[in-house]
Amino acid sequence: MRTTSTFKEHTAFIGTYAAALLGCGATCVRLEKNIGRIASAYGIEVEMTIMPRHIHLFMRDKSSGTSESAVIEPRKMPISFRCNTLLSRLSWEIADGQIEFSGAGAALQRAVSQPPRSKELVTFMVCCASASFCRLFGGDLAAMGVLMLSTCAGFMLRCHLLERKVDIRAVMFLCALVSSVLGATDMLFSIGSTPEIALGTSVLYLVPGIPFLNAFSDVINRHYICAFSRFMDAVVLTCCLSAGLCTGLLVMNAGMFR
Template sequence: MNPNIDEFSEFLVAYTAKMLSIGTYTARVNRCVCRVAKAYGYNVSLTAFTKHFSISVVDRNDHSNHRTYVENIPFSPISFTHISELSALSWHVKDERYEFSKTVQIYNQICQITLNSHIKSLLLMSVASASFCRLFGGDFGGVLAVLVATFFGFLLRLYLAKNTIDIKIQYIIVAFISSFIAYLGVYFGFSLTPDATIGSSVLYMVPGVRLINAVLDVLNENVLVGISRGISAFLLIICMAAGVYITLSFSNIGLLNV
């Protein structure tokens, strides 16, 4: 027996919002949502943008029985674990014909999966940036400077995000702080490779997932949202560059090839 359209629509709206908010590209969201809907006897039409989406749910046996919603996409950290689990749920619903109540229960369990602690993320991100510094020719002092710069920069970014500061302002402030800490390592003589040191100190801020999703959306003919995401990512890169430029503008290093 198919679930009530009101209950099912509310679930599908929550499922779609969650998928879009955690960094899933649009075509994948559309496939997963349609897969779940068809398993319960409904057709779905989904249109996604950068900040909101619209979704229409129609009973396949009675087209007069339909619901349409326009919802905002909430802000959530990117989570590949949630993307994988929610995508897998759509396949289980299709292949194993879950009861609707079981689907909702599993969905709630997936949403409650605890992500990596901030301390673990801080440490891994710092080590990764320091490794890039060494890969780009940085000396040992530069590696240490980048390690410290990334740690405090990422910590500041978490604080600003928690206080709902606009993400563009976040990028400017955090890029400045990270690059300035790395510059201090050069200024006090710990590093003799300023280009690799300062350049690597902000690599963790590159919006890679946004750029990849923008390309995937365009390739999957979701051109409008793909271009929007690409412009959004490009603006963040400009903000990141502005933060680094503030550091370079009052340093005695000059304009570096970072």
């Protein structure tokens, strides 16, 4: 029979795992599956209530009947598909018996403390993605160049402000403002033939796509409270983005304010 201390260690591990998985932007269905998989491997029955700001776990040892309840806050970390993947892989390794409990704790710490990708490379990739979107909407080379410039400025500002823990809503507003002002370069200096496309696509990189997708995933899996919370988060960010864009258009005397 398992000792109480081991059971407590297992439940503490599951709690830390759940906090990390919710913090890195996993959907509710992934949380349920991964936590269920790990708990099952350790001979634990788990019931969970996933709320937007915390997870309530009730765990019961199948062999001894000992139970424990925990309310966990999600770990504060940026959305990361890489961390998400590593944590999912860890759950399978535990379920398949490929990793001991002691090793699992170390693997969990490694997964959540992955060094961030090169900032310069990410900025460049985001600029390329924005320019591609511009081309997709029919923008010419001048519009693509201007868009790369505006995205680079906005994205650098975004990274800088987020590193300094500035509120995400203020960050979205300021980045949208800067990107829209620089996105209006074509219009201001009469460069190229598609200045309105450069302006319109200048804030696309700020659209909170992952929260929207996660919200719909949660709706499909009937986690309505979480879905609504994620959706509202995304809507608020989109409103801040729109406010920044409108201010930029107003200042530049462009678009609908012309």
